[in-house]
Amino acid sequence: GAVVSQHPSRVICKSGTSVKIECRSLDFQATTMFWYRQFPKQSLMLMATSNEGSKATYEQGVEKDKFLINHASLTLSTLTVTSAHPEDSSFYICSASRGGGRNSPLHFGNGTRLTVT
């Protein structure tokens, strides 16, 4: 069964508004979660690493003031797209490692399709 839950699955918002996406680890605690972005027919691009109780680490080229990440508990990370614009429309996916060592696989949520009109 699913080990990472992501909500909402789809969201449409108007340009200039903010959207929050939630990512939950269902039966384990995740001190680290990862946020990816995926464009059509392209692979996953890491946006940022979400660390429980501390600031997120952003990849080069990702605006931290636009993509706010909060990891307030061991089972929940949120990504807020602030002042969204049409170019922010994309498929956003979160992931977490269930444990078992530093080389354990990532498990992914089902993604959020964001459309900014």
Place this chain on the structure above:
Amino acid sequence: EDQVTQSPEALRLQEGESSSLNCSYTVSGLRGLFWYRQDPGKGPEFLFTLYSAGEEKEKERLKATLTKKESFLHITAPKPEDSATYLCAVLWDDYGQNFVFGPGTRLSVLP
């Protein structure tokens, strides 16, 4: 320089026609190679982890193998429900906990 590549980009098979997908990597210090399946509009679903050359993993019609520079995902007698994009990802020493994904292979299995 691309560190993780996959081929072919797209593959169409008839039901029952076995084939292999390739994932090549150019990094050293491999800590793990991971295969995922992704259906349209969904997040990737974990399939296999391979940690060392010579290792093999199997699940139903899928078998993953690993050498020092590449991995193969063999699909035996595929069915239409095996149609999906198959992604490989690499974890290695110089990149911390960041998985690097290949571009994927879009597999279509025709009935």
